[in-house]
Amino acid sequence: MTGRVIRSRGRFFTVLADGEEYQCEVLGKAKREKGHSPVAIGDLVDFTAAADGFGGIENVHPRKTKFSRPRVGEEVKGTEQVIVANVDQMVIVGSVRQPELKLHLVDRFMVAALKGGLKPIVIINKVDLQHKHDLERIRNIYESVETPVILASCVDGRGIDELRELLRDHESIFVGHSGTGKSTLLNRLQPGLALRTAGISEATAKGMHTTTSVELFALDSGGYVVDSPGLKVLGIWDLELDELQTCFPEFEKYLGHCKFSRCSHLHEPECVIRKAVSEGRIFPERFESYEKLYHGLK
Ligand SMILES: Nc1nc2c(ncn2[C@@H]2O[C@H](COP(=O)(O)OP(=O)(O)OP(=O)(O)O)[C@@H](O)[C@H]2O)c(=O)[nH]1
Ligand SMILES: [Zn+2]
Structure with a gap:
Protein backbone atom coordinates (compact mmCIF):
# COMPACT_ATOMS: atom_id res chain seq x y z
CA MET A 1 0.00 0.00 0.00
CA THR A 2 0.98 3.63 -0.35
CA GLY A 3 0.33 6.21 2.36
CA ARG A 4 1.45 9.42 4.01
CA VAL A 5 3.51 9.66 7.19
CA ILE A 6 1.61 12.01 9.51
CA ARG A 7 3.44 11.61 12.84
CA SER A 8 6.12 9.63 14.61
CA ARG A 9 6.54 8.33 18.15
CA GLY A 10 9.75 6.56 19.04
CA ARG A 11 10.51 4.06 16.30
CA PHE A 12 6.93 4.02 14.97
CA PHE A 13 5.64 6.16 12.13
CA THR A 14 1.91 6.62 11.70
CA VAL A 15 0.99 6.16 8.05
CA LEU A 16 -2.39 7.34 6.77
CA ALA A 17 -3.76 5.36 3.82
CA ASP A 18 -7.37 5.29 2.59
CA GLY A 19 -8.54 6.97 5.79
CA GLU A 20 -6.93 4.33 8.06
CA GLU A 21 -3.90 4.80 10.31
CA TYR A 22 -1.15 2.18 10.46
CA GLN A 23 1.68 2.08 13.01
CA CYS A 24 4.74 1.27 10.94
CA GLU A 25 8.33 0.39 11.59
CA VAL A 26 10.99 1.02 8.98
CA LEU A 27 12.13 -2.14 7.20
CA GLY A 28 14.98 -3.35 5.04
CA LYS A 29 16.61 -0.81 2.80
CA ALA A 30 14.50 2.03 4.18
CA LYS A 31 16.02 1.24 7.59
CA ARG A 32 17.30 3.86 10.02
CA GLU A 33 20.98 4.54 10.04
CA LYS A 34 22.71 5.56 13.25
CA GLY A 35 21.39 8.93 14.47
CA HIS A 36 19.61 9.46 11.19
CA SER A 37 16.16 8.64 9.94
CA PRO A 38 15.45 8.30 6.24
CA VAL A 39 11.71 8.67 6.91
CA ALA A 40 10.22 12.11 7.65
CA ILE A 41 6.78 13.47 8.50
CA GLY A 42 5.01 14.18 5.22
CA ASP A 43 6.77 11.41 3.31
CA LEU A 44 4.84 9.30 0.86
CA VAL A 45 5.78 5.67 1.56
CA ASP A 46 5.12 2.16 0.31
CA PHE A 47 4.34 -0.19 3.18
CA THR A 48 2.97 -3.63 3.93
CA ALA A 49 0.02 -3.63 6.31
CA ALA A 50 -0.73 -6.31 8.87
CA ALA A 51 -4.30 -7.00 9.97
CA ASP A 52 -3.81 -5.52 13.44
CA GLY A 53 -3.13 -1.97 12.21
CA PHE A 54 0.63 -2.37 12.24
CA GLY A 55 2.90 -2.35 9.23
CA GLY A 56 6.37 -1.96 7.77
CA ILE A 57 7.72 0.86 5.60
CA GLU A 58 9.62 -0.53 2.64
CA ASN A 59 10.24 2.45 0.44
CA VAL A 60 10.15 6.25 0.63
CA HIS A 61 9.06 8.15 -2.50
CA PRO A 62 11.29 10.98 -3.76
CA ARG A 63 10.41 14.23 -1.94
CA LYS A 64 8.82 17.09 -3.87
CA THR A 65 9.83 19.62 -1.21
CA LYS A 66 11.62 19.46 2.09
CA PHE A 67 12.32 21.67 5.05
CA VAL A 76 24.77 13.50 14.82
CA LYS A 77 26.48 16.63 13.50
CA GLY A 78 26.75 16.81 9.73
CA THR A 79 23.59 14.80 9.09
CA GLU A 80 20.36 16.11 7.66
CA ASP A 227 3.49 23.31 13.90
CA SER A 228 7.18 23.42 14.76
CA PRO A 229 7.40 24.41 18.41
CA GLY A 230 10.79 24.41 20.02
CA LEU A 231 12.72 24.96 16.80
CA LYS A 232 15.47 26.91 18.50
CA VAL A 233 18.25 26.57 15.99
CA LEU A 234 17.82 26.94 12.28
CA GLY A 235 20.87 26.04 10.31
CA ILE A 236 20.19 25.90 6.60
CA TRP A 237 20.95 22.47 5.26
CA ASP A 238 23.35 22.08 2.36
CA LEU A 239 23.39 25.72 1.24
CA GLU A 240 26.50 26.70 -0.69
CA LEU A 241 27.84 30.24 -0.47
CA ASP A 242 27.24 31.06 -4.13
CA GLU A 243 23.77 29.50 -3.97
CA LEU A 244 22.62 32.03 -1.35
CA GLN A 245 22.14 34.80 -3.94
CA THR A 246 19.63 32.60 -5.81
CA CYS A 247 17.48 32.45 -2.66
CA PHE A 248 16.90 36.23 -2.90
CA PRO A 249 14.38 36.49 -5.76
CA GLU A 250 14.91 40.24 -6.19
CA PHE A 251 18.59 39.62 -7.04
CA GLU A 252 17.75 37.31 -9.89
CA LYS A 253 17.50 39.78 -12.75
CA TYR A 254 20.91 41.25 -11.85
CA LEU A 255 22.86 38.01 -11.46
CA GLY A 256 25.60 37.55 -14.02
CA HIS A 257 25.95 41.31 -14.62
CA CYS A 258 28.52 42.17 -11.95
CA LYS A 259 32.09 42.89 -13.09
CA PHE A 260 33.35 39.73 -11.41
CA SER A 261 31.65 36.50 -12.36
CA ARG A 262 31.89 35.15 -8.80
CA CYS A 263 31.00 38.46 -7.16
CA SER A 264 29.94 38.07 -3.51
CA HIS A 265 28.13 41.44 -3.81
CA LEU A 266 29.75 42.50 -0.53
CA HIS A 267 32.88 44.45 -1.50
CA GLU A 268 33.80 43.95 -5.17
CA PRO A 269 33.86 46.99 -7.48
CA GLU A 270 31.14 47.47 -10.13
CA CYS A 271 28.66 45.23 -8.37
CA VAL A 272 25.16 45.60 -9.84
CA ILE A 273 23.47 44.27 -6.69
CA ARG A 274 25.01 46.95 -4.46
CA LYS A 275 24.22 49.52 -7.14
CA ALA A 276 20.58 48.42 -7.10
CA VAL A 277 20.54 48.76 -3.30
CA SER A 278 22.01 52.28 -3.42
CA GLU A 279 19.50 53.31 -6.09
CA GLY A 280 16.56 51.98 -4.08
CA ARG A 281 15.72 49.07 -6.39
CA ILE A 282 16.54 46.46 -3.73
CA PHE A 283 15.42 47.03 -0.12
CA PRO A 284 18.44 47.62 2.16
CA GLU A 285 16.80 45.47 4.86
CA ARG A 286 16.92 42.50 2.51
CA PHE A 287 20.50 43.21 1.49
CA GLU A 288 21.49 43.32 5.19
CA SER A 289 19.95 39.88 5.64
CA TYR A 290 21.94 38.62 2.67
CA GLU A 291 25.14 39.98 4.23
CA LYS A 292 24.39 38.38 7.61
CA LEU A 293 23.57 35.03 6.06
CA TYR A 294 26.64 35.17 3.83
CA HIS A 295 28.94 35.75 6.80
CA GLY A 296 27.16 32.98 8.69
CA LEU A 297 27.82 30.49 5.89
CA LYS A 298 31.50 31.29 5.51
N1 LIG B 1 -0.74 40.40 22.58
C1 LIG B 1 -0.72 39.27 21.88
N2 LIG B 1 -0.19 38.14 22.43
C2 LIG B 1 -0.18 37.02 21.70
C3 LIG B 1 -0.68 36.98 20.38
N3 LIG B 1 -0.50 35.72 19.89
C4 LIG B 1 0.09 35.01 20.87
N4 LIG B 1 0.29 35.77 21.97
C5 LIG B 1 0.92 35.35 23.23
O1 LIG B 1 2.29 35.07 22.99
C6 LIG B 1 2.76 34.01 23.82
C7 LIG B 1 3.45 32.93 23.01
O2 LIG B 1 2.52 32.31 22.14
P1 LIG B 1 2.70 30.82 21.58
O3 LIG B 1 1.55 30.56 20.68
O4 LIG B 1 2.96 29.87 22.69
O5 LIG B 1 4.04 30.99 20.75
P2 LIG B 1 4.80 29.90 19.83
O6 LIG B 1 5.29 30.63 18.64
O7 LIG B 1 3.91 28.73 19.58
O8 LIG B 1 6.02 29.51 20.75
P3 LIG B 1 6.88 28.13 20.78
O9 LIG B 1 5.89 27.02 20.99
O10 LIG B 1 7.82 28.31 21.92
O11 LIG B 1 7.61 28.02 19.47
C8 LIG B 1 1.53 33.51 24.58
O12 LIG B 1 1.54 34.08 25.87
C9 LIG B 1 0.36 34.04 23.76
O13 LIG B 1 -0.78 34.26 24.54
C10 LIG B 1 -1.23 38.18 19.82
O14 LIG B 1 -1.68 38.27 18.68
N5 LIG B 1 -1.20 39.29 20.62
ZN1 LIG C 1 27.94 41.77 -7.26
Whole structure:
Protein backbone atom coordinates (compact mmCIF):
# COMPACT_ATOMS: atom_id res chain seq x y z
CA MET A 1 0.00 0.00 0.00
CA THR A 2 0.98 3.63 -0.35
CA GLY A 3 0.33 6.21 2.36
CA ARG A 4 1.45 9.42 4.01
CA VAL A 5 3.51 9.66 7.19
CA ILE A 6 1.61 12.01 9.51
CA ARG A 7 3.44 11.61 12.84
CA SER A 8 6.12 9.63 14.61
CA ARG A 9 6.54 8.33 18.15
CA GLY A 10 9.75 6.56 19.04
CA ARG A 11 10.51 4.06 16.30
CA PHE A 12 6.93 4.02 14.97
CA PHE A 13 5.64 6.16 12.13
CA THR A 14 1.91 6.62 11.70
CA VAL A 15 0.99 6.16 8.05
CA LEU A 16 -2.39 7.34 6.77
CA ALA A 17 -3.76 5.36 3.82
CA ASP A 18 -7.37 5.29 2.59
CA GLY A 19 -8.54 6.97 5.79
CA GLU A 20 -6.93 4.33 8.06
CA GLU A 21 -3.90 4.80 10.31
CA TYR A 22 -1.15 2.18 10.46
CA GLN A 23 1.68 2.08 13.01
CA CYS A 24 4.74 1.27 10.94
CA GLU A 25 8.33 0.39 11.59
CA VAL A 26 10.99 1.02 8.98
CA LEU A 27 12.13 -2.14 7.20
CA GLY A 28 14.98 -3.35 5.04
CA LYS A 29 16.61 -0.81 2.80
CA ALA A 30 14.50 2.03 4.18
CA LYS A 31 16.02 1.24 7.59
CA ARG A 32 17.30 3.86 10.02
CA GLU A 33 20.98 4.54 10.04
CA LYS A 34 22.71 5.56 13.25
CA GLY A 35 21.39 8.93 14.47
CA HIS A 36 19.61 9.46 11.19
CA SER A 37 16.16 8.64 9.94
CA PRO A 38 15.45 8.30 6.24
CA VAL A 39 11.71 8.67 6.91
CA ALA A 40 10.22 12.11 7.65
CA ILE A 41 6.78 13.47 8.50
CA GLY A 42 5.01 14.18 5.22
CA ASP A 43 6.77 11.41 3.31
CA LEU A 44 4.84 9.30 0.86
CA VAL A 45 5.78 5.67 1.56
CA ASP A 46 5.12 2.16 0.31
CA PHE A 47 4.34 -0.19 3.18
CA THR A 48 2.97 -3.63 3.93
CA ALA A 49 0.02 -3.63 6.31
CA ALA A 50 -0.73 -6.31 8.87
CA ALA A 51 -4.30 -7.00 9.97
CA ASP A 52 -3.81 -5.52 13.44
CA GLY A 53 -3.13 -1.97 12.21
CA PHE A 54 0.63 -2.37 12.24
CA GLY A 55 2.90 -2.35 9.23
CA GLY A 56 6.37 -1.96 7.77
CA ILE A 57 7.72 0.86 5.60
CA GLU A 58 9.62 -0.53 2.64
CA ASN A 59 10.24 2.45 0.44
CA VAL A 60 10.15 6.25 0.63
CA HIS A 61 9.06 8.15 -2.50
CA PRO A 62 11.29 10.98 -3.76
CA ARG A 63 10.41 14.23 -1.94
CA LYS A 64 8.82 17.09 -3.87
CA THR A 65 9.83 19.62 -1.21
CA LYS A 66 11.62 19.46 2.09
CA PHE A 67 12.32 21.67 5.05
CA SER A 68 15.61 20.49 6.51
CA ARG A 69 18.29 21.61 8.86
CA PRO A 70 21.59 20.19 10.06
CA ARG A 71 20.97 18.04 13.13
CA VAL A 72 21.68 19.48 16.54
CA GLY A 73 23.90 17.48 18.91
CA GLU A 74 27.47 16.28 18.88
CA GLU A 75 27.19 12.71 17.66
CA VAL A 76 24.77 13.50 14.82
CA LYS A 77 26.48 16.63 13.50
CA GLY A 78 26.75 16.81 9.73
CA THR A 79 23.59 14.80 9.09
CA GLU A 80 20.36 16.11 7.66
CA GLN A 81 17.16 16.37 9.68
CA VAL A 82 14.16 16.61 7.40
CA ILE A 83 11.61 18.39 9.60
CA VAL A 84 8.82 17.91 7.09
CA ALA A 85 8.59 16.65 3.51
CA ASN A 86 6.20 17.40 0.64
CA VAL A 87 4.40 20.40 2.15
CA ASP A 88 4.11 23.34 -0.24
CA GLN A 89 4.06 26.43 2.02
CA MET A 90 6.11 27.83 4.88
CA VAL A 91 4.25 30.24 7.14
CA ILE A 92 6.93 32.36 8.80
CA VAL A 93 5.59 33.90 12.00
CA GLY A 94 7.18 36.99 13.51
CA SER A 95 5.70 39.32 16.11
CA VAL A 96 5.92 43.11 16.47
CA ARG A 97 6.99 42.65 20.11
CA GLN A 98 7.63 39.93 22.69
CA PRO A 99 9.81 38.80 20.96
CA GLU A 100 10.87 41.84 18.94
CA LEU A 101 10.56 41.53 15.16
CA LYS A 102 13.85 40.72 13.44
CA LEU A 103 13.59 40.76 9.67
CA HIS A 104 16.84 38.88 9.22
CA LEU A 105 15.26 35.91 11.03
CA VAL A 106 12.26 36.10 8.72
CA ASP A 107 14.67 36.19 5.78
CA ARG A 108 16.61 33.24 7.13
CA PHE A 109 13.47 31.11 7.14
CA MET A 110 12.61 32.45 3.71
CA VAL A 111 15.94 31.23 2.35
CA ALA A 112 15.30 27.79 3.90
CA ALA A 113 11.84 27.77 2.27
CA LEU A 114 13.09 28.65 -1.20
CA LYS A 115 16.00 26.25 -0.89
CA GLY A 116 13.56 23.43 -0.04
CA GLY A 117 11.01 24.31 -2.72
CA LEU A 118 8.35 25.81 -0.39
CA LYS A 119 6.41 29.01 -0.99
CA PRO A 120 6.91 31.46 1.87
CA ILE A 121 4.14 33.45 3.58
CA VAL A 122 4.99 36.04 6.23
CA ILE A 123 2.81 36.71 9.27
CA ILE A 124 3.48 39.67 11.50
CA ASN A 125 1.57 38.74 14.63
CA LYS A 126 0.60 40.65 17.81
CA VAL A 127 -0.25 43.86 15.93
CA ASP A 128 -2.56 44.66 18.87
CA LEU A 129 0.56 45.58 20.88
CA GLN A 130 2.20 49.04 20.82
CA HIS A 131 5.30 48.89 18.62
CA LYS A 132 7.71 50.92 16.52
CA HIS A 133 7.67 49.04 13.21
CA ASP A 134 6.59 50.44 9.86
CA LEU A 135 4.23 47.65 8.86
CA GLU A 136 3.40 49.13 5.46
CA ARG A 137 7.08 49.14 4.57
CA ILE A 138 7.43 45.52 5.71
CA ARG A 139 4.46 44.60 3.56
CA ASN A 140 6.11 46.32 0.56
CA ILE A 141 9.42 44.55 1.16
CA TYR A 142 7.90 41.07 1.01
CA GLU A 143 5.27 41.75 -1.59
CA SER A 144 8.09 42.93 -3.87
CA VAL A 145 9.34 39.33 -3.79
CA GLU A 146 5.87 37.82 -4.32
CA THR A 147 5.52 36.84 -0.68
CA PRO A 148 2.15 37.55 0.94
CA VAL A 149 2.24 39.39 4.27
CA ILE A 150 -0.54 39.05 6.83
CA LEU A 151 -0.78 41.45 9.75
CA ALA A 152 -2.40 39.42 12.49
CA SER A 153 -3.54 39.47 16.08
CA CYS A 154 -4.76 36.51 18.06
CA VAL A 155 -6.22 38.99 20.55
CA ASP A 156 -8.55 40.93 18.23
CA GLY A 157 -8.67 38.37 15.38
CA ARG A 158 -7.13 40.53 12.66
CA GLY A 159 -5.73 38.56 9.73
CA ILE A 160 -7.09 35.18 10.81
CA ASP A 161 -9.64 34.81 7.99
CA GLU A 162 -7.05 35.95 5.47
CA LEU A 163 -4.66 33.31 6.80
CA ARG A 164 -7.31 30.60 6.64
CA GLU A 165 -7.84 31.40 2.96
CA LEU A 166 -4.13 31.11 2.17
CA LEU A 167 -3.98 27.74 3.93
CA ARG A 168 -7.01 26.22 2.22
CA ASP A 169 -6.01 23.37 -0.10
CA HIS A 170 -2.34 23.77 0.78
CA GLU A 171 -0.01 22.02 3.18
CA SER A 172 1.84 24.47 5.38
CA ILE A 173 4.48 24.35 8.07
CA PHE A 174 4.44 27.10 10.71
CA VAL A 175 7.89 28.32 11.70
CA GLY A 176 9.28 31.25 13.64
CA HIS A 177 11.00 32.18 16.83
CA SER A 178 9.72 30.80 20.09
CA GLY A 179 6.91 32.94 21.48
CA THR A 180 5.81 34.68 18.27
CA GLY A 181 2.43 32.95 18.55
CA LYS A 182 2.46 29.94 16.19
CA SER A 183 0.46 27.69 18.51
CA THR A 184 -1.94 30.50 19.41
CA LEU A 185 -2.55 31.22 15.70
CA LEU A 186 -3.23 27.55 15.01
CA ASN A 187 -5.69 27.38 17.89
CA ARG A 188 -7.34 30.55 16.67
CA LEU A 189 -7.74 28.97 13.21
CA GLN A 190 -9.21 25.84 14.71
CA PRO A 191 -9.68 25.45 18.46
CA GLY A 192 -7.73 22.54 19.93
CA LEU A 193 -5.36 22.20 17.00
CA ALA A 194 -2.04 23.10 18.60
CA LEU A 195 -2.79 21.44 21.93
CA ARG A 196 -1.89 18.12 20.44
CA THR A 197 1.39 19.22 18.90
CA ALA A 198 4.78 18.48 20.41
CA GLY A 199 8.30 19.80 19.93
CA ILE A 200 10.92 18.86 17.40
CA SER A 201 13.78 16.76 18.68
CA GLU A 202 16.33 19.14 20.20
CA ALA A 203 19.64 18.54 21.86
CA THR A 204 19.44 19.56 25.50
CA ALA A 205 22.24 21.12 27.50
CA LYS A 206 23.47 17.63 28.38
CA GLY A 207 23.50 16.53 24.75
CA MET A 208 20.40 14.37 25.21
CA HIS A 209 17.55 14.44 22.74
CA THR A 210 13.93 14.90 23.58
CA THR A 211 11.84 12.40 21.66
CA THR A 212 8.85 14.52 20.70
CA SER A 213 7.96 15.12 17.08
CA VAL A 214 5.99 17.23 14.64
CA GLU A 215 2.64 16.20 13.23
CA LEU A 216 0.56 16.87 10.14
CA PHE A 217 -2.98 18.05 11.05
CA ALA A 218 -6.00 18.38 8.78
CA LEU A 219 -7.81 21.73 8.88
CA ASP A 220 -11.63 21.60 8.84
CA SER A 221 -11.53 24.49 6.35
CA GLY A 222 -9.25 22.51 4.02
CA GLY A 223 -5.52 21.93 3.92
CA TYR A 224 -2.96 20.55 6.32
CA VAL A 225 -0.76 22.31 8.86
CA VAL A 226 2.32 21.40 10.84
CA ASP A 227 3.49 23.31 13.90
CA SER A 228 7.18 23.42 14.76
CA PRO A 229 7.40 24.41 18.41
CA GLY A 230 10.79 24.41 20.02
CA LEU A 231 12.72 24.96 16.80
CA LYS A 232 15.47 26.91 18.50
CA VAL A 233 18.25 26.57 15.99
CA LEU A 234 17.82 26.94 12.28
CA GLY A 235 20.87 26.04 10.31
CA ILE A 236 20.19 25.90 6.60
CA TRP A 237 20.95 22.47 5.26
CA ASP A 238 23.35 22.08 2.36
CA LEU A 239 23.39 25.72 1.24
CA GLU A 240 26.50 26.70 -0.69
CA LEU A 241 27.84 30.24 -0.47
CA ASP A 242 27.24 31.06 -4.13
CA GLU A 243 23.77 29.50 -3.97
CA LEU A 244 22.62 32.03 -1.35
CA GLN A 245 22.14 34.80 -3.94
CA THR A 246 19.63 32.60 -5.81
CA CYS A 247 17.48 32.45 -2.66
CA PHE A 248 16.90 36.23 -2.90
CA PRO A 249 14.38 36.49 -5.76
CA GLU A 250 14.91 40.24 -6.19
CA PHE A 251 18.59 39.62 -7.04
CA GLU A 252 17.75 37.31 -9.89
CA LYS A 253 17.50 39.78 -12.75
CA TYR A 254 20.91 41.25 -11.85
CA LEU A 255 22.86 38.01 -11.46
CA GLY A 256 25.60 37.55 -14.02
CA HIS A 257 25.95 41.31 -14.62
CA CYS A 258 28.52 42.17 -11.95
CA LYS A 259 32.09 42.89 -13.09
CA PHE A 260 33.35 39.73 -11.41
CA SER A 261 31.65 36.50 -12.36
CA ARG A 262 31.89 35.15 -8.80
CA CYS A 263 31.00 38.46 -7.16
CA SER A 264 29.94 38.07 -3.51
CA HIS A 265 28.13 41.44 -3.81
CA LEU A 266 29.75 42.50 -0.53
CA HIS A 267 32.88 44.45 -1.50
CA GLU A 268 33.80 43.95 -5.17
CA PRO A 269 33.86 46.99 -7.48
CA GLU A 270 31.14 47.47 -10.13
CA CYS A 271 28.66 45.23 -8.37
CA VAL A 272 25.16 45.60 -9.84
CA ILE A 273 23.47 44.27 -6.69
CA ARG A 274 25.01 46.95 -4.46
CA LYS A 275 24.22 49.52 -7.14
CA ALA A 276 20.58 48.42 -7.10
CA VAL A 277 20.54 48.76 -3.30
CA SER A 278 22.01 52.28 -3.42
CA GLU A 279 19.50 53.31 -6.09
CA GLY A 280 16.56 51.98 -4.08
CA ARG A 281 15.72 49.07 -6.39
CA ILE A 282 16.54 46.46 -3.73
CA PHE A 283 15.42 47.03 -0.12
CA PRO A 284 18.44 47.62 2.16
CA GLU A 285 16.80 45.47 4.86
CA ARG A 286 16.92 42.50 2.51
CA PHE A 287 20.50 43.21 1.49
CA GLU A 288 21.49 43.32 5.19
CA SER A 289 19.95 39.88 5.64
CA TYR A 290 21.94 38.62 2.67
CA GLU A 291 25.14 39.98 4.23
CA LYS A 292 24.39 38.38 7.61
CA LEU A 293 23.57 35.03 6.06
CA TYR A 294 26.64 35.17 3.83
CA HIS A 295 28.94 35.75 6.80
CA GLY A 296 27.16 32.98 8.69
CA LEU A 297 27.82 30.49 5.89
CA LYS A 298 31.50 31.29 5.51
N1 LIG B 1 -0.74 40.40 22.58
C1 LIG B 1 -0.72 39.27 21.88
N2 LIG B 1 -0.19 38.14 22.43
C2 LIG B 1 -0.18 37.02 21.70
C3 LIG B 1 -0.68 36.98 20.38
N3 LIG B 1 -0.50 35.72 19.89
C4 LIG B 1 0.09 35.01 20.87
N4 LIG B 1 0.29 35.77 21.97
C5 LIG B 1 0.92 35.35 23.23
O1 LIG B 1 2.29 35.07 22.99
C6 LIG B 1 2.76 34.01 23.82
C7 LIG B 1 3.45 32.93 23.01
O2 LIG B 1 2.52 32.31 22.14
P1 LIG B 1 2.70 30.82 21.58
O3 LIG B 1 1.55 30.56 20.68
O4 LIG B 1 2.96 29.87 22.69
O5 LIG B 1 4.04 30.99 20.75
P2 LIG B 1 4.80 29.90 19.83
O6 LIG B 1 5.29 30.63 18.64
O7 LIG B 1 3.91 28.73 19.58
O8 LIG B 1 6.02 29.51 20.75
P3 LIG B 1 6.88 28.13 20.78
O9 LIG B 1 5.89 27.02 20.99
O10 LIG B 1 7.82 28.31 21.92
O11 LIG B 1 7.61 28.02 19.47
C8 LIG B 1 1.53 33.51 24.58
O12 LIG B 1 1.54 34.08 25.87
C9 LIG B 1 0.36 34.04 23.76
O13 LIG B 1 -0.78 34.26 24.54
C10 LIG B 1 -1.23 38.18 19.82
O14 LIG B 1 -1.68 38.27 18.68
N5 LIG B 1 -1.20 39.29 20.62
ZN1 LIG C 1 27.94 41.77 -7.26
